[in-house]
Amino acid sequence: MSRRTRPRQPLWQQQLLEYAEGVHRLALPATREALASAETRLGRPLHPSHRAWLERHDGATLFHDAYRIFGCAELVDDRFGEEGESDLALDAGGRVLRVEIGAQETLVAGSSLDRWLDALFAREALAYDRDGEFRDVFEDDGLELRPEVMRKREERAVRCDPESPAARFELGRLLARDGRLGSAEAELVRATELDPTFKWAYFELGRLRRRAGRNVEAIESFMAAATADPSDGPLFYAWAARVAEERGDRALAARLRARVRLLDAGFAQRHKDVGKKLLEEGDPRAAADMLSLALAVDHHDGEARELLSKARASS
Secondary structure, three states: OOOOOOOOOHHHHHHHOOOOOOOEEEEEOHHHHHHHHHHHHHOOOOHHHHHHHHHOOOOOEEOOOOOOEOOOHOOOOOEEEOOOOEEEEEEEOOEEEEEOOOOOOEOOOEEOOOHHHHHHHHHHHOOOOOOOOOOOOOOOOOOOEEEEEEHEEEEEHHHHHOOHHHHHHHHHHHHHHOOOHHHHHHHHHHHHHHHOHHHHHHHHHHHHHHHOOOHHHHHHHHHHHHHHHHHHHHHHHHHHHHHHHHOOOOHHHHHHHHHHHHHHHHHHHHHHHHHHHHHHOOOOHHHHHHHHHHHHHHHOHHHHHHHHHHHHHHH
């Protein structure tokens, strides 16, 4: 007779015990009454993974309050916690969503609650030592993590949760920054496969493919981003028009310009104004991006063309 194997203990449960007292604050297990009351208030059963968490800890703060997981009495709608300025939620399938309130964006941050927590602890182990103090991982200004640390954090996250679109996306962006375009593309493509509505993954694919000189594929990626979220369609169509103009496809560029103007008549003027301000503030590279988009939509704007020349000369 074969011996019955126990379920794998999540990595985060093992690592939680390795930190000094005070780094994490964990509440006692939720009572049956508290769980029942939460389900009654929400009007639905708790997801099994969420219920299992609450049966261990009826609320918690992790890494000195950087992450907060609500107790039963605090649950609202599908929200179960907070990460910085973002809300954390669970979808019907138990995936972790990061809801960025200011930007009105929702990203699939984890394939499950346990996998998300595994990735969280793997990431933060590079930033915090076991006493909860920051490691020597910051740039000289003390504000930004060093680039290699940022990449290693996302590599760890992908190993812990390979089906997290957000982790794949972040790793892809960091690999692209490092010039590893083939690996970056693979991560971004995987992010779109895991979440076909992930507009920013398509967008970064478009920028990467443009950088590699694969303009037809770049345009396709920008168009896919517009399909994924029509509310940002003008931005993505403008990028597609920019690339179409660069490759000499004037007919396609004209159609895309017309589409942007139809959806957002003020797009070109607004981007020119932002570009002009960025140039005045001493950020010519960001100014050039804004002005290029303005010209992609209104290529007869002489002032925008002149400002773009100044921005490029200053970059």
